[in-house]
Amino acid sequence: MNSLAALHSSWLDRLNPAQRRAVTHAGGPLLVVAGAGTGKTQTLTGRVAYLVERGTPPDRILLLTFTRRAASEMLARASELLRESGRDARGVWGGTFHAVAMRLLRTYAGALGLDHQFAVLDPTDAADLLNVLRHRLGLDQTRNRFPQKATCLAIYSRCVNADRPLAEILQDVFPWCAEWAEELRRLFAAYTEEKQRRHLLDFDDLLLYWRELARDPTLGPILEQRFDHILVDEYQDTNGLQVDILRAMRSTRRDLMAVGDEAQCIYAFRGAVAGHMTRFTELFPDATVVVLEENYRSVQPILDSANVLLDERPPGQGFPRALRAVRGPGETPVLLICSDEDAEARAVADQILRHYEEGVPLHRMAVLMRAADHSALLEVELARRNIPFRKYGGLRFLEIAHVKDLVALLRWMVHPRDELAALRVLQLLPGIGPATAAQLWSVIVEADAEFSTLLRVRVPAAARPGLEDLVGVLRSVRTESNPPALVERAIAWYAPWCAQLYENPEGRQRSLENLVHIAAGYESLEDFLADLALDPPSGAGDLAGPPLRDDDWLVLSTIHSAKGGEWDVVWVLHAADGFLPADMACTSTEEIEEERRLLYVAFTRARDYLYVTWPQRCFVHGPLRSDRHILAPLSRFITPRVRAAFRTEVVGRRPEPAPKLPEAPPTPMVDLHERLRARWQTEQR
DNA sequence: ACAGCTGATTTTTTT
DNA sequence: AATCAGCTGT
Numbered sequence: 198m199n200s201l202a203a204l205h206s207s208w209l210d211r212l213n214p215a216q217r218r219a220v221t222h223a224g225g226p227l228l229v230v231a232g233a234g235t236g237k238t239q240t241l242t243g244r245v246a247y248l249v250e251r252g253t254p255p256d257r258i259l260l261l262t263f264t265r266r267a268a269s270e271m272l273a274r275a276s277e278l279l280r281e282s283g284r285d286a287r288g289v290w291g292g293t294f295h296a297v298a299m300r301l302l303r304t305y306a307g308a309l310g311l312d313h314q315f316a317v318l319d320p321t322d323a324a325d326l327l328n329v330l331r332h333r334l335g336l337d338q339t340r341n342r343f344p345q346k347a348t349c350l351a352i353y354s355r356c357v358n359a360d361r362p363l364a365e366i367l368q369d370v371f372p373w374c375a376e377w378a379e380e381l382r383r384l385f386a387a388y389t390e391e392k393q394r395r396h397l398l399d400f401d402d403l404l405l406y407w408r409e410l411a412r413d414p415t416l417g418p419i420l421e422q423r424f425d426h427i428l429v430d431e432y433q434d435t436n437g438l439q440v441d442i443l444r445a446m447r448s449t450r451r452d453l454m455a456v457g458d459e460a461q462c463i464y465a466f467r468g469a470v471a472g473h474m475t476r477f478t479e480l481f482p483d484a485t486v487v488v489l490e491e492n493y494r495s496v497q498p499i500l501d502s503a504n505v506l507l508d509e510r511p512p513g514q515g516f517p518r519a520l521r522a523v524r525g526p527g528e529t530p531v532l533l534i535c536s537d538e539d540a541e542a543r544a545v546a547d548q549i550l551r552h553y554e555e556g557v558p559l560h561r562m563a564v565l566m567r568a569a570d571h572s573a574l575l576e577v578e579l580a581r582r583n584i585p586f587r588k589y590g591g592l593r594f595l596e597i598a599h600v601k602d603l604v605a606l607l608r609w610m611v612h613p614r615d616e617l618a619a620l621r622v623l624q625l626l627p628g629i630g631p632a633t634a635a636q637l638w639s640v641i642v643e644a645d646a647e648f649s650t651l652l653r654v655r656v657p658a659a660a661r662p663g664l665e666d667l668v669g670v671l672r673s674v675r676t677e678s679n680p681p682a683l684v685e686r687a688i689a690w691y692a693p694w695c696a697q698l699y700e701n702p703e704g705r706q707r708s709l710e711n712l713v714h715i716a717a718g719y720e721s722l723e724d725f726l727a728d729l730a731l732d733p734p735s736g737a738g739d740l741a742g743p744p745l746r747d748d749d750w751l752v753l754s755t756i757h758s759a760k761g762g763e764w765d766v767v768w769v770l771h772a773a774d775g776f777l778p779a780d781m782a783c784t785s786t787e788e789i790e791e792e793r794r795l796l797y798v799a800f801t802r803a804r805d806y807l808y809v810t811w812p813q814r815c816f817v818h819g820p821l822r823s824d825r826h827i828l829a830p831l832s833r834f835i836t837p838r839v840r841a842a843f844r845t846e847v848v849g850r851r852p853e854p855a856p857k858l859p860e861a862p863p864t865p866m867v868d869l870h871e872r873l874r875a876r877w878q879t880e881q882r
Numbered sequence: 883a884c885a886g887c888t889g890a891t892t893t894t895t896t897t
Numbered sequence: 898a899a900t901c902a903g904c905t906g907t
Contacts, residue, residue: 630885
């Protein structure tokens, strides 16, 4: 025990008293209220290390995080702390709720009556399946247009995750779809049945089945005993379903540690409720609460701006809890008033270069925005100036058309009964559309997935050679099991169709080659695909972005994807009403308050410098609002008091005074009026 | 009967 | 910019 104490002291002493109290907490439920930048990650990793050091077997610890990356980073740091004691944290169950659910369900599939071979539907597949069923139910031929497949999935998912009835969700969140309540209910019923019939689980099912498993009178207790300690990061963003799971997993055992910050709850669209933090102590009345308030990240002026931002909330929106900077004074944040978006992009690029020349590497800077397309002009400007960047958030890797095509082929190779994948692949061939593809599929099903029967079907001549090669590729899994080799075979088949179907085939092909490298880390193609669905490469930019000359790149990120991150210099783009808050999120107080928290998250990512930009004129493009300019008022969250925490700079063209015309020389009079009238008098027809 | 095209319509953020 | 229903030429 003495030697253990000596080992601890090396890193335990570096924690502040509150952090140490959390890390060495004796037992029972523990809530850590951790404001932004207060060392919540150190506290969590410290706790893991402490538990392992005190003898808890790593595989009896469950660490639930918001992304997989967060889990692996924390476990690596915990192992670091443990090195002296000769133990390590590998073996700890770490990952997202979804990834852990996947692992548990693979283990208990049999007992649940689930096919061991169940496949996971990524959101794109889920939407495609809904689309199929929507047509089957005749919901395409309606007076008004039925909601799009992605919207249907969003509605379904919100109901499941918030555990609230459809009618309520429609009323509160999707009022423009309220007229479709009955049709949607039928659609979701069909969807649920169809998934079960095909042994498919979507992301939400992973959680739903876990909850059922944990609540089961026989299996539940076994599952609960499986873990001595459960630790949850970003607790403020857990939804009702996840809270249910935690309660079921801790009905008799009491060791549960939750870490979070109510002011950073930004996932209402996934069913999170800002009040879950406060409700923790209701669910676990014997909980110990530890509050971390000392901020180690930012200089005081940045925290001042964040503190005022929260202080301007209407009453009843959570406790005011001011952050104190351990680091002390620093630069005042800057509000950058730009004449338009072009000026914004140029000014931000200028400043990036200035900080770079002062010695800040690009990867210590980040540009954050509410929606992925807010950085469109900036991206052009960065490319023009050869500033390398990576973009996180926005279009997901698996949503890019050519990636979807290739992944469908890989899935079909692995799961011969994957109808959605097969139909997508078959329709790549010229002359084959929905009907022929469906016919080919039924032939295969009858032949018990013997691919060569495909060649007996009469297809348009143009499709014939492609189809023959396809059979060869599909059968290659029988002789080859090396994932990268299989991915290469798939690419070889797909490349010509890709070139025919899309612009920029070289670029697309290069991004596909990256899949070969990623696949190299896997034992089987199956594992590779399962992981790809749950944890795809972050952002399209990872693989399709501009060529990276060196290892240094600027980060562009949605605020949602920036969660947990920190940078020396941070820009927050488009701090204009209609963009932040987004105009689609202004129908209720709850939505608006969430937008305010989003801005709070953005502010508190910055260590040394914070710039908030306001383009006075914005170009709105995309759905619903045909491309046009609008005058955008400053974000309602930048109230006079908040603005007082900033220094203001103005960039771009001021409205130019009308150019003075040179004095006109005297000229003869002309009758303009007459000429204009005449235009219509002589018009024939 | 079908594939592929045309033109109207479309809500952001992510595991 | 993408989706989707309906139209048109094969």
